[in-house]
Every structure is written in structure tokens, then in C-alpha cells.
Amino acid sequence: xxxxxxxxxxxxxxxxxxxxxxxxxxxxxxxxxxxxxxxxxxxxxxxxxxxxxxxxxxxxxxxxxxxxxxxxxxxxxxxxxxxxxxxxxxxxxxxxxxxxxxxxxxxxxxxxxxxxxxxxxxxxxxxxxxxxxxxxxxxxxxxxxxxxxxxxxxxxxxxxxxxxxxxxxxxxxxxxxx
Amino acid sequence: xxxxxxxxxxxxxxxxxxxxxxxxxxxxxxxxxxxxxxxxxxxxxxxxxxxxxxxxxxxxxxxxxxxxxxxxxxxxxxxxxxxxxxxxxxxxxxxxxxxxxxxxxxxxxxxxxxxxxxxxxxxxxxxxxxxxxxxxxxxxxxxxxxxxxxxxxxxxxxxxxxxxxxxxxxxxxxxxxxxxxxxxxxxxxxxxxxxxxxxxxxxxxxxxxxxxxxxxxxxxxxxxxxxxxxxxxxxxxxxxxxxxxxxxxxxxxxxxxxxxxxxxxxxxxxxxxxxxxxxxxxxxxxxxxxxxxxxxxxxxxxxxxxxxxxxxxxxxxxxxxxxxxxxxxxxxxxxxxxxxxxxxxxxxxxxxxxxxxxxxxxxxxxxxxxxxxxxxxxxxxxxxxxxxxxxxxxxxxxxxxxxxxxxxxxxxxxxxxxxxxxxxxxxxxxxxxxxxxxxxx
Numbered sequence: 142x143x144x145x146x147x148x149x150x151x152x153x154x155x156x157x158x159x160x161x162x163x164x165x166x167x168x169x170x171x172x173x174x175x176x177x178x179x180x181x182x183x184x185x186x187x188x189x190x191x192x193x194x195x196x197x198x199x200x201x202x203x204x205x206x207x208x209x210x211x212x213x214x215x216x217x218x219x220x221x222x223x224x225x226x227x228x229x230x231x232x233x234x235x236x237x238x239x240x241x242x243x244x245x246x247x248x249x250x251x252x253x254x255x256x257x258x259x260x261x262x263x264x265x266x267x268x269x270x271x272x273x274x275x276x277x278x279x280x281x282x283x284x285x286x287x288x289x290x291x292x293x294x295x296x297x298x299x300x301x302x303x304x305x306x307x308x309x310x311x312x313x314x315x316x317x318x319x
Numbered sequence: 320x321x322x323x324x325x326x327x328x329x330x331x332x333x334x335x336x337x338x339x340x341x342x343x344x345x346x347x348x349x350x351x352x353x354x355x356x357x358x359x360x361x362x363x364x365x366x367x368x369x370x371x372x373x374x375x376x377x378x379x380x381x382x383x384x385x386x387x388x389x390x391x392x393x394x395x396x397x398x399x400x401x402x403x404x405x406x407x408x409x410x411x412x413x414x415x416x417x418x419x420x421x422x423x424x425x426x427x428x429x430x431x432x433x434x435x436x437x438x439x440x441x442x443x444x445x446x447x448x449x450x451x452x453x454x455x456x457x458x459x460x461x462x463x464x465x466x467x468x469x470x471x472x473x474x475x476x477x478x479x480x481x482x483x484x485x486x487x488x489x490x491x492x493x494x495x496x497x498x499x500x501x502x503x504x505x506x507x508x509x510x511x512x513x514x515x516x517x518x519x520x521x522x523x524x525x526x527x528x529x530x531x532x533x534x535x536x537x538x539x540x541x542x543x544x545x546x547x548x549x550x551x552x553x554x555x556x557x558x559x560x561x562x563x564x565x566x567x568x569x570x571x572x573x574x575x576x577x578x579x580x581x582x583x584x585x586x587x588x589x590x591x592x593x594x595x596x597x598x599x600x601x602x603x604x605x606x607x608x609x610x611x612x613x614x615x616x617x618x619x620x621x622x623x624x625x626x627x628x629x630x631x632x633x634x635x636x637x638x639x640x641x642x643x644x645x646x647x648x649x650x651x652x653x654x655x656x657x658x659x660x661x662x663x664x665x666x667x668x669x670x671x672x673x674x675x676x677x678x679x680x681x682x683x684x685x686x687x688x689x690x691x692x693x694x695x696x697x698x699x700x701x702x703x704x705x706x707x708x709x710x711x712x713x714x715x716x717x718x719x720x721x722x723x724x725x726x727x728x729x730x731x732x733x734x735x736x737x738x739x740x741x742x743x744x745x746x747x748x749x750x751x752x753x754x755x756x757x758x759x760x
């Protein structure tokens with residue numbers, strides 16, 4: 142049952158609810174921060190090279206770092222045999238098993254190599270490498286896989302230009318969800 | 320069990336409305352279930368009271384019990400109800416823990432048994448010091464503490480989370496003799512509570528150029544995934560609570576991205592940063608790990624969706640039925656697209672099907688428990704379930720699935736992820752001995 146009083150109250154409530162849905166009514170408890178203050182965390186790199194830092198490295202420089210900091214897990218010269226995946230392999234994909242994926246036959250973008258080393262490697266000491274060291278290791282892995290010339294220097298300009306063999310071999314599963 | 324009792328029970332069960340081959344009974348029998356099941360029990364087990372032992376007092380009834388704990392844990396007699404782990408010694412690689420579906424009921428995965436995969440161990444995060452920032456293509460970058468987020472309007476939703484690699488052993492060319500935990504243990508379902516991401520993005524503002532956001536965790540590999548802004552504005556949330564309590568450490572404490580219906584790995588745990596960008600970052604996990612090789616040598620990218628799926632949890636591989644009679648076939652169904660519309664069950668390897676009862680409430684993108692009464696006559700049976708979602712998507716048969724996605728040439732390591740996004744029918748073969756094994760049918 143409805144009395145005039147409760148009808149008024151309901152109308153008032155409806156007004157309040159409608160007001161509550163307006164964009165201004167969120168708590169605003171986030172603290173404004175500028176990009177400079179986020180810079181130390183902002184390690185996002187896009188495949189076009191956006192976000193790549195200054196610095197550079199060569200395969201020769203990378204070889205020495207790899208032997209010291211990476212080969213214990215990834216094997217001598219990245220050829221596997223340790224607890225972590227091989228990084229230098231030349232094989233074709235036959236069938237559907239993911240175990241065949243290699244940097245050379247599957248990874249579509251060279252920037253991903255830099256990104257993953259910088260954010261996650263070495264496994265037990267992530268973020269301990271300088272950007273120059275990450276560029277050098279990236280150059281080393283690319284050169285050992287014969288994806289770049291051993292003399293090429295990797296930096297923010299050259300790395301995004303490395304054309305990975307499998308780049309155009311992907312199908313977006315559900316385009317309407319993007 | 321003497322044969323006259325068997326005959327007697329068989330006769331009594333003939334009254335039950337059979338809906339499909341090999342003894343499947345109309346689900347509506349469950350509505351009057353008290354009567355029917357009581358009748359069956361009365362016929363089978365308690366047919367004679369001649370050998371019944373007199374009831375004695377048990378020791379636990381003759382002494383004062385234990386102290387009430389501050390945080391209770393399951394009975395010591397339930398010690399087998401645990402997750403199975405891939406890396407119990409925390410070696411330098413990833414680590415999975417699988418949910419024991421065959422030992423659970425209902426639709427809520429207890430927090431201690433929710434599956435987890437961690438790629439660099441579980442970080443020990445001080446919630447007072449944890450910070451979460453949203454930046455990039457926004458009008459105003461903002462930093463949030465857990466305390467701040469806890470003051471926002473909270474929203475709860477029940478949703479399943481499934482690893483894109485769940486059920487990967489089903490790509491094997493022959494059925495791997497493993498439990499439902501080993502085959503399907505990388506999916507769980509919980510009630511998550513937190514803040515809608517759209518609320519926070521309303522405060523930062525979004526540059527119209529932003530089409531993607533890169534989410535990043537505070538774990539040692541800074542796990543990073545690209546997510547369309549479309550999903551962020553749809554039903555994404557920053558989850559702070561799991562089944563009413565703060566997130567479990569292995570599930571992302573103190574906060575995680577929750578993308579209902581999307582591949583587990585995208586639901587970034589220990590969330591510390593979201594950067595809005597124009598294009599996907601092509602992180603290792605999206606451009607390599609969670610891209611699936613197809614039979615023609617191409618690969619899927621940005622699969623995202625965990626498609627409609629179901630599996631029977633009871634009975635399932637490794638169990639043994641204790642003689643012919645009435646059983647309830649039960650399992651879970653779910654779809655990343657929405658609600659489960661119906662689940663059909665077969666006891667004869669897919670020759671005939673009966674519609675299962677769905678336990679209410681049936682929620683969008685959540686586990687739905689299905690139940691099917693079944694009279695096992697003691698002969699060979701092959702149990703299957705098949706789910707439909709409200710969008711009309713149907714769980715494929717194994718043959719339909721393999722025709723599109725292929726299968727391996729030999730059985731993979733049981734802990735491996737040879738391919739992903741497997742959602743076809745699981746079959747359990749029941750032998751005359753009552754033994755239940757994984758089969759392909």
C-alpha cells in the first residue's frame with residue numbers, strides 16, 4: 142500500500158539514486174602522480190619501440206654477460222640443457238605442441254626479448270641488469286639465432302626494426318573483443 | 320551383496336522415469352528426491368536388519384573436545400583434500416597448484432584450494448606499502464593504496480577463473496590415466512569483491528586513443544598482460560576479497576585484476592600498475608606463451624575467452640562404484656560468455672542424452688553445478704557431460720574439437736602445457752568392476 146508520504150519519499154530516493162549515478166560522484170581517493178614519479182616502474186615497451194630506454198649493446202658484449210649470468214640455467218650459448226628453456230634453437234614447428242616454440246620460429250617481436258629480460262631476468266635477481274646489458278643480451282640472443290648480423294648494435298632505433306620470421310603468422314581469435 | 324537383494328533393487332528402480340540409455344533418470348526425479356532416494360536405499364542396503372550391531376558410545380562423545388581456534392581449518396580426517404603441486408621445492412621456475420574437484424561439492428572453491436600458478440614464487444607484500452598506479456593515456460595519472468581502494472563502493476561477483484592451459488593433457492592422442500584434478504584442476508570459482516575498474520578509470524579519465532591497457536604485477540617477473548580497454552569498461556574489477564576474506568597470497572594479495580571469463584593469466588595478480596596505451600605490448604605471455612599453435616602452422620593470438628565447458632567430478636577417474644544401484648552424476652559447467660543454459664549427460668558414450676538438473680543460482684561466468692540421477696546396472700558405461708551457454712555456444716565433442724585444433728602425436732608430460740583452450744567433452748568409463756577410468760568416446 143502507498144500513502145502520499147511514502148510516494149514522496151520514493152520520489153526523493155529516486156532523485157538521489159539518479160544523482161548518485163552521475164560521473165562526479167566517485168570517491169576520488171587516488172593521489173595524483175606524474176609520469177616522472179612513475180618512471181622507475183614504467184618498463185612497458187610496445188612492439189613499435191615505444192618505451193625502449195636509452196643505451197645499446199652488441200652481441201660480443203652480450204656473450205660475456207650471458208656466460209656469467211644466464212648459461213647456468215639456459216645452457217652454454219643458450220643452447221639448453223639446464224633447468225630453463227633453450228634460447229638458441231633452429232627447428233621447424235611440426236604439429237601443435239608448444240614445446241617446439243623457439244624465439245626464432247615463433248616469437249613475433251624482438252622487443253619482447255628485451256622486455257622480458259629487463260622485467261624478469263635473471264630469475265633470481267630480476268631488475269639487476271643495466272639497460273646496456275639488456276640490449277647486449279638481446280643482441281647476443283638475436284645474433285646466435287642468426288636473426289641479426291653479429292656486428293649489429295641493438296638500441297631503441299634498431300631493435301624494433303628486427304623482422305622476426307613468424308611475425309605475420311598469427312590469427313586474432315576474437316577480433317570483436319578488441 | 321547377495322543376488323536376491325540385487326534383483327530386488329533392480330525391480331524397485333524400474334519405476335524411475337528413464338530419459339536416456341544405460342540408466343539415466345529424468346532430472347525431475349530429483350525434485351521428489353527424498354522419496355526416490357530413500358526408497359532406493361531402503362531397497363538396497365537396509366533390506367535386512369538381522370546383522371546390525373548395537374550402537375555404542377564413541378570415545379569423542381565421552382570427553383571434552385578441543386579448543387576453538389581463531390581461524391578454523393578442515394578436520395584432520397580431510398587431510399587428503401589438498402591441491403597437487405608442480406614445484407613443491409620452489410625451484411627456479413613456475414609453480415602450479417591444482418584444485419581437487421573430485422573431493423569438492425557445490426560451486427565455491429574454498430580459498431585454500433583455489434588453483435594458482437605463480438611464475439616467480441609468491442611475493443610477500445606489505446599491504447600498507449603496496450601501491451597501484453593507473454597512468455599512460457589518461458587525463459590524470461593516479462596512485463591508490465589498498466586503504467583508499469577499500470573505501471570505494473565495493474561490488475561482489477561470483478566468477479570462475481581458469482588457466483588458458485587447463486585441460487592441456489586432453490590434447491594427448493590417447494586418454495591420460497589421470498584424475499579430474501590433474502586434467503582440469505586449473506579452474507576454480509569464488510566470490511570476488513572489490514572496485515570496478517571503470518570507476519577508477521572515470522577518475523583518471525581516458526584519452527580516446529587508448530585502446531589497450533598493460534597490467535603489471537609486483538611479483539619478481541613483473542608479470543604483464545595487455546587487455547583491451549573494452550573489457551576494462553565492461554566488467555573488469557580490482558579484486559580485494561576472495562570468498563569474503565582478503566585475497567589469498569597465491570591468488571594475488573593484496574589486489575588483483577579480475578576479468579570475468581577471460582584466461583587466468585590475464586587476471587594479473589599483485590597488481591601494481593595499469594598503463595593505458597594505443598597498441599598491445601606483445602609481452603612474452605601474450606605473444607609466445609598464450610598463443611596457440613594450430614594444425615596448419617599458424618597460431619591464435621588474444622584468445623582471451625574461456626569457452627563453454629563442463630566435466631563430471633563424481634564419479635570420475637580413480638573412483639570405484641560400490642555395486643549397482645542409484646548414483647548421482649555431478650559436475651561443474653561454466654562459460655566465459657555468460658550463464659549456462661543447459662547441461663546434457665550421457666551414460667552410453669554419447670549415443671543418448673538426458674538433461675541434467677542445474678543447481679540454482681545459475682550465475683553468469685560462474686560454476687554451475689549439474690546433477691543427474693543414474694541407475695547403474697553393473698554393466699560397462701561411459702559417462703559424459705555437455706554444456707550449452709545462454710549465447711547458444713555448445714561444448715564441442717572431442718572429435719569436433721580435434722578436427723579444428725588438432726591433437727598431439729604422443730602423450731605429453733602431465734604437468735606440461737602442450738597447447739591451450741581445450742574445452743571439449745570429458746568421458747569417464749565405468750567398468751563392470753565399478754572402476755572409473757578416463758577414456759575417449
